[in-house]
Amino acid sequence: MPAAHVALRAAVYDALRADGALTSALGGQHVYDDVPRGAEFPYVTLGEARLNDASAGDGAVQEHQLVLHAWSRKGGHREAHVIAGALLQALDDAPLDLAEHRLVNLRFSVADIRRESDGRTYHALVRFRALTEPNI
Numbered sequence: 610m611p612a613a614h615v616a617l618r619a620a621v622y623d624a625l626r627a628d629g630a631l632t633s634a635l636g637g638q639h640v641y642d643d644v645p646r647g648a649e650f651p652y653v654t655l656g657e658a659r660l661n662d663a664s665a666g667d668g669a670v671q672e673h674q675l676v677l678h679a680w681s682r683k684g685g686h687r688e689a690h691v692i693a694g695a696l697l698q699a700l701d702d703a704p705l706d707l708a709e710h711r712l713v714n715l716r717f718s719v720a721d722i723r724r725e726s727d728g729r730t731y732h733a734l735v736r737f738r739a740l741t742e743p744n745i
Contacts, residue, residue: 613671613710613741614660618642620705620712621675621737622655628699634692650682651692656734663740670713670742679733686722689731693720696735713740 625631625640631653632638639652656676663672679692701717718736725732 613707613743614658614673616707616710617673617705617712617739617741618655618658618675620707621677621700624703624705625653625677625696625699628695631692631695631699634688634695650680650730651688652680653692653696654678654680668742670740673739673741674718675737675739677735677737679735681731681733682729683731684729686724686731689722689733693722693733693735696733700737707741709744710741711744713742715739 622640622642626638635651635653639648641648641652642655644652644654654677656678658676659674661672663670677696679689679696681688681692697717700715703715705712705715716738718738720733720735722731722733724730
């Protein structure tokens with residue numbers, strides 16, 4: 610993965626772990642890139658990523674599509690909705706600092722919330738789109 614994408618994911622991870630509203634909704638700093646064995650619900654994971662060249666002319670602009678996953682077993686969908694909302698508030702148009710790159714923008718794209726097949730786990734998929742360019 611190109612350096613801009615690695616820097617973006619690191620900045621997103623740090624921003625989520627530092628966000629008070631999200632920490633409160635999760636009952637602690639339960640944001641993971643790799644979920645530890647036995648992690649307690651609720652928690653958020655950094656998920657799938659897609660990177661596209663969005664350059665125009667001489668610029669080296671990259672489009673990043675990021676998926677965050679929120680997992681809840683509180684009983685019902687409410688907690689998953691609250692966490693999805695906290696993710697949106699923490700990241701939509703956030704001014705993140707990226708190593709060796711500039712974040713042009715970071716915008717919420719779409720969220721899906723559903724009950725998993727086990728009947729007790731609610732899963733929110735929250736998608737964001739970002740544009741980055743190299744620092745000059």
